[in-house]
Amino acid sequence: MKIGIINVTGYAGVELARLLHQHPQVELASVTGRSAAGQSLSEVFPHLAGIDLTIKAELGDVELAFVAMPHKESVKEVIPLLDKGVKVVDISADFRLKDAPQYQRWYGFSHPAPQLLKEAAYGLPELHRAEIASAQLVANPGCYPTGAILALAPAVKAKLIKADVVIDSKSGLSGAGRTLTLPTHYSEANEDVSAYALEGHRHLPEITQELNLLNPQPSLSVTFVPHLVPMTRGILTTAYAPLASGKKGLEELKKLYQDFYKDAPFVRVADSPPHTKQTWGSNMCLVYPTVDQRTGWLVVISAIDNLVKGAAGQAIQNMNLMLGLPETMGLEALPVYP
Amino acid sequence: MKIGIINVTGYAGVELARLLHQHPQVELASVTGRSAAGQSLSEVFPHLAGIDLTIKAELGDVELAFVAMPHKESVKEVIPLLDKGVKVVDISADFRLKDAPQYQRWYGFSHPAPQLLKEAAYGLPELHRAEIASAQLVANPGCYPTGAILALAPAVKAKLIKADVVIDSKSGLSGAGRTLTLPTHYSEANEDVSAYALEGHRHLPEITQELNLLNPQPSLSVTFVPHLVPMTRGILTTAYAPLASGKKGLEELKKLYQDFYKDAPFVRVADSPPHTKQTWGSNMCLVYPTVDQRTGWLVVISAIDNLVKGAAGQAIQNMNLMLGLPETMGLEALPVYP
């Protein structure tokens, strides 16, 4: 089966290429990237020397394409692919939100194809596996939403949480992409921690959309603050919420989470607080739910590799479902540790 | 004026030595350290080559001593010093809590001198300046409490906060000290973020003690989770709390903080979210209060260098007050950036 990547030259794109190379059932047949068009993939990215492909300006014939364009650009690439009958996993935000006006509010543009928002599946297999399997278009979740939703979904679904939730996320720098910026300049980011997007991060509406689908009443009030920490990969999310009805036993809570994720091959309910390092390079999400025994607040910690479960790995997990392949195919490699 | 350091060989101890060296009015006259006794300070710590002192087993005659022992050990060193009339800044936790039974609960020992807990001043000058100035014994605050209390004090004092507070702190590794442990082994800590002490961190009772002093009703319910991030110095604290009575204007909030800290030379209300890097090596605490306009929650971020404002620098600030010197003396150096 031939697979393509539109805009292979960002971090999500090269991670897709790395992971697809070790997939036994699909062939990475075509990659595009405007600035690097004409160069061999291994010339631009020496770590991909095992892949013999030239970066082209236009995508060749493929059965499924990953589109890794910036938001607003992505939808323009996706529509003609859909028209040709190609299956698409879109890595951008362009099809994640079901409510079209949200694009004006959060992304500053009027969505050109609102009807597609209904058709697109939100590509978090742990919540939408069946829908993804039958979709032509899957919107791959953002990195923060992946960690945050997986941390909270079982508790929200079980109505353990009152209205208020605090989500404090700590991300490595690769989440900010390969585009040069001052905050991602080495000497600025190294040996530093900072919060950002205090006025509202674009990943917030994804988080509330998905959590509210799990339990519409009450509508959750989510305070979300992302932070940059000096490492390349990984997101640790610490979610806090007052329990709806008094204290909850730790064993009971753990059991609830294990049951929720019993069919999810890439979520593991951890026995101890997880480290992002325990997911490096892998598609695993580690989730650790607990209760602060003094305050009765639920505290859930999740760890992912933002470029794998938070981007390229989850995209391949979605591809597997869309193509009727085993969900874990090509994603079995263990994390690289230490 | 002769000053001494008991147990100079930890990170707080060497940072005290570094800072005292540039203090114009006091003389670092005596340092102790059991394992390194007999060696010159510069032999063990080449960066202190400018200081000509031998590490001794016993402290010489000094007017004021910094005691940088582990908890439970510290009180044993402090009592004889007090008896001799020496002023003491204790870096450990042994005199921070006013309520003696808390030592059994949080530190696992019965405090041998509970009467001293009343006498000791809690050494956060922004809250207890006058008390510190007249004290013979000052308990230097913990690193997390320094960042957390300074973030929340103005809001608590102004009764802006309901009962619940979430404090999410991100600390560099030097906060864990110089003692070798697996979590502070380079290859384990590097490229990793993790939460720890979910069952309750020892710095929590300090935080609640001081916040409740500012506003006893209602008693605050504090959920505090510390995290390790891969850097050497710095603590970023993000504090979250629902506002007591609806939304608060940002300008009004900022003004409240500026007024609270108008006489505090080492707290600056920042114009943008602070970076720990902006405090590296300096005694400044940067505080940034804001309100999440969607949820109405107060979010306050503070940044400190855990070894300076979170330990040695604050200790010298206390010393200055105790000796009648200008509060900022010897602590004027700007942060080292980038």
Place this chain on the structure above:
Amino acid sequence: MKIGIINVTGYAGVELARLLHQHPQVELASVTGRSAAGQSLSEVFPHLAGIDLTIKAELGDVELAFVAMPHKESVKEVIPLLDKGVKVVDISADFRLKDAPQYQRWYGFSHPAPQLLKEAAYGLPELHRAEIASAQLVANPGCYPTGAILALAPAVKAKLIKADVVIDSKSGLSGAGRTLTLPTHYSEANEDVSAYALEGHRHLPEITQELNLLNPQPSLSVTFVPHLVPMTRGILTTAYAPLASGKKGLEELKKLYQDFYKDAPFVRVADSPPHTKQTWGSNMCLVYPTVDQRTGWLVVISAIDNLVKGAAGQAIQNMNLMLGLPETMGLEALPVYP
């Protein structure tokens, strides 16, 4: 085929477990580790949760064993295994040197089985492929020697080098192992570069032994200085040597290296100066030979992941040869980048 690991709890041990897990033809059947005996592998190393094994005190029945003990301890484990007919890849230094008295000089012990030194193959497949394939005992090379010998072998073999060679290596911290030491304490190693072992590093005799085998006359005079740099994985080696007979064309030099390594699947002659990051988690060694056009000195740079090509990956490469499997089996994963 059943495979075992003696002392799985060091970094080489867990990396062997990670890589063997994705090997299609062998089964990791038994692992030992004294301090952790009785615990499940995934309890001690959560990233290995995909492997269902208990750490035992004694090795079970296996066809081939990796021995990852400290030097001097390793030989004691290896001899009984050989007597039982088990094939052994020894990760320690205990069988790397052919000349028994060198053990007294460099490792401070009298080798208890000098006859085995002749039988053991030096496990650098690029130089000793046939010998390894027929050996019962293979001595896996040190991490520094792997990078240094692969950088210099083609030039030495072609007699391009006069007597003097300078080898300047920069290693990440995982090369120093999982044992706690002050130089590998996070706050000491982070944001720091230093040289060490200036009085002579134990990897030096390996390097000279192998280079002199390639060209016995003249005996090379190797000045080798290892350095620690603040990262977890990777060794970059920069080797310098005056050319034996005037300047050499760059194309000719590159051709010489390409020819030398034309049958080596894990050495790539790079088109630009290699980055250690381009080998992260993979068994590739990147080699970049050039000539300083002003001075006529040969400069060769090599990059490896010290835990893969410098330890566990190379050990599996040796295992493949010993078991008659394709050399690259189980080692095809691309580097994890960035």
Place this chain on the structure above:
Amino acid sequence: MKIGIINVTGYAGVELARLLHQHPQVELASVTGRSAAGQSLSEVFPHLAGIDLTIKAELGDVELAFVAMPHKESVKEVIPLLDKGVKVVDISADFRLKDAPQYQRWYGFSHPAPQLLKEAAYGLPELHRAEIASAQLVANPGCYPTGAILALAPAVKAKLIKADVVIDSKSGLSGAGRTLTLPTHYSEANEDVSAYALEGHRHLPEITQELNLLNPQPSLSVTFVPHLVPMTRGILTTAYAPLASGKKGLEELKKLYQDFYKDAPFVRVADSPPHTKQTWGSNMCLVYPTVDQRTGWLVVISAIDNLVKGAAGQAIQNMNLMLGLPETMGLEALPVYP
């Protein structure tokens, strides 16, 4: 005394501002920076909040100016200042080389004021103290040359070295400046070591110029390879050279270095291999000379903070000499460690 900085917005510029702020005898009175003109210094650089200055487009009246422009741009700023009688410390390369044609060769431009190259003092006080004290124009050395020349000067002067020298330098990322580039993008530089400028680095002619001044015969053949290591500050230089006449005693060698630097307050001959971390934020250069006892090669290691002794600190050291102030004034702060 009023002092100015032209182009304060680079890393050398802000480091000058930080250090001048703690200088007791000079006043930082004017700073320029084209892109940030009109903004307050503390707005652009919050760590400089203690300095109340607005960044201007044009320099005000000052007695001495630091010019921190890129090469080729700097000379245009320097000439009018000299004409006005202002003393200048130029941070760029524009006046470091005595031989005008070298600018065409290494920097690609024809030097517009070759007569000034003779007048300018090369601002390495350890070699040119008297010349600097009487100069109107001082060319502040490059960061690599500072570390390399201080490592080798005593040995070259004493004619210990034959013709060949290898200089292997490891630099933190701040040496590459604040301008955004792919190699200094966090996710590219982190967890990576690489060599660069193998075709010849622009700092090489400075190094050879100064070493050959110390001992013209024989002309040294210097092979210099710079490397980037993942840290913000610091350069470790390891220099290798065959000794001219057999082995040299270590004590004798150390004595030679100590004598050479006996009047140099910012060079310390270290007792053990230096760490860059031991110089963080300070103007010290640590030098450690030794001899490889097997090969008879001289090995000298030096450590500096590239932004202090390698740039801004040395510039202030030069300023002190030019203004008749004590050489160490304002530069006494100890390194920030760990």
